[in-house]
Amino acid sequence: MHVLVTGGAGYIGSATAMAFMKAGHRVTVFDNLSRGHKAAIPEGAAFVQGDLADRGALNTLFQMGNFDAVAHFAALIEAGESMQNPALYFRGNVTFGQNLLEAMLEHEVKRLVFSSTAAVYASKGAALNEDDPYQPANVYGETKLMIETMIRWYHQQLGLKYAVLRYFNACGAILDDQGNAIRGEAHHPETHLIPLTLQVPLGKRESIKIFGTDYPTIDGTCVRDYIHIADLASAHVLALEALDERKQMTYNLGNGQGYSVRQVIDVAREVTGHEIPAIETPRRPGDGAILVASAEKVNDELGWTPKYPDLKTIIGSAWAWHQSHPNGYASSDGS
Numbered sequence: 606m607h608v609l610v611t612g613g614a615g616y617i618g619s620a621t622a623m624a625f626m627k628a629g630h631r632v633t634v635f636d637n638l639s640r641g642h643k644a645a646i647p648e649g650a651a652f653v654q655g656d657l658a659d660r661g662a663l664n665t666l667f668q669m670g671n672f673d674a675v676a677h678f679a680a681l682i683e684a685g686e687s688m689q690n691p692a693l694y695f696r697g698n699v700t701f702g703q704n705l706l707e708a709m710l711e712h713e714v715k716r717l718v719f720s721s722t723a724a725v726y727a728s729k730g731a732a733l734n735e736d737d738p739y740q741p742a743n744v745y746g747e748t749k750l751m752i753e754t755m756i757r758w759y760h761q762q763l764g765l766k767y768a769v770l771r772y773f774n775a776c777g778a779i780l781d782d783q784g785n786a787i788r789g790e791a792h793h794p795e796t797h798l799i800p801l802t803l804q805v806p807l808g809k810r811e812s813i814k815i816f817g818t819d820y821p822t823i824d825g826t827c828v829r830d831y832i833h834i835a836d837l838a839s840a841h842v843l844a845l846e847a848l849d850e851r852k853q854m855t856y857n858l859g860n861g862q863g864y865s866v867r868q869v870i871d872v873a874r875e876v877t878g879h880e881i882p883a884i885e886t887p888r889r890p891g892d893g894a895i896l897v898a899s900a901e902k903v904n905d906e907l908g909w910t911p912k913y914p915d916l917k918t919i920i921g922s923a924w925a926w927h928q929s930h931p932n933g934y935a936s937s938d939g940s
């Protein structure tokens with residue numbers, strides 16, 4: 606298939622674009638590079654620099670592209686930023702996402718794989734399944750739920766086929782056959798726990814902050830399900846190919862195992878051999894206490910199982926990436 610990958614210069618999109626190509630598909634990346642990196646786009650993928658805000662650019666892209674499917678990663682992803690600037694997120698994720706859906710349908714492209722998130726759910730003490738209630742704790746999660754709703758109606762009324770994939774906490778790095786880290790996390794600014802924690806042994810920060818120690822969890826800190834991006838990528842390949850047979854799918858992607866913030870920091874200490882001082886601070890708005898996936902449904906229906914569920918392996922791969930790319934992609938593309 607020829608797959609349009611929006612956001613393919615970003616963390617998960619670039620890793621998945623590689624996986625699509627490895628599975629024999631052709632890839633065109635569309636990205637405005639506002640938060641991604643040209644150097645992350647895999648070799649062999651076509652690249653069109655553009656913005657989902659630009660309906661004219663989307664029209665030209667679809668006229669030229671002859672796409673069989675779209676994998677839509679491009680979005681703003683920071684929960685904290687979304688609480689400070691909701692308008693940016695409603696516009697960036699919902700309005701611009703709708704531009705993409707409309708362009709797809711105008712050009713008769715009817716297969717969509719969509720990056721959604723655990724942030725659509727209410728926090729729960731047990732593993733979440735796809736039928737659990739929605740209750741986003743932040744604007745970011747709400748924007749993803751709004752696009753999901755739009756996608757469901759476009760399916761019902763206009764024949765769009767979709768796979769909505771709700772990732773839990775994406776992490777880790779892609780290693781090549783020699784064990785070299787070739788794709789990893791390089792968000793600016795970085796807000797995710799694992800890369801921030803690893804900045805301490807890298808000498809880029811003195812300590813890591815823990816936001817909230819009074820949550821109803823095992824040690825008072827937030828609990829999340831950390832899922833390796835290589836496993837996310839393999840799920841996308843299965844979902845894309847399943848769209849030949851299936852008309853609509855919604856799946857959680859996680860390991861089913863939760864780790865607290867303190868536990869993640871402890872494993873990072875073990876992996877790096879660094880003491881990594883931690884500072885306890887009050888809760889942040891928009892953080893739920895516990896978000897852990899049940900991925901039973903995608904396992905039953907598509908046969909997906911994560912290959913890298915072990916937190917030490919995940920953090921080990923991230924550490925390999927940050928050690929070999931202390932400035933992210935900066936040295937290779939200047940961004």
Ligand SMILES: NC(=O)c1ccc[n+]([C@@H]2O[C@H](COP(=O)([O-])OP(=O)(O)OC[C@H]3O[C@@H](n4cnc5c(N)ncnc54)[C@H](O)[C@@H]3O)[C@@H](O)[C@H]2O)c1
Nearest residue numbers: 612614615616617637639640641656657678679680720775
């Ligand atoms: N990182 C996670 O833990 C996580 C968890 C759940 C869901 N997701 C979802 O996965 C997707 C990818 O996340 P990521 O971590 O790779 O993010 P990322 O910021 O690394 O990648 C997003 C890419 O989209 C591009 N982009 C943003 N707005 C655009 C626009 N208007 N037009 C064109 N390009 C645009 C950015 O330049 C960037 O390259 C997002 O949709 C996110 O909501 C991520």
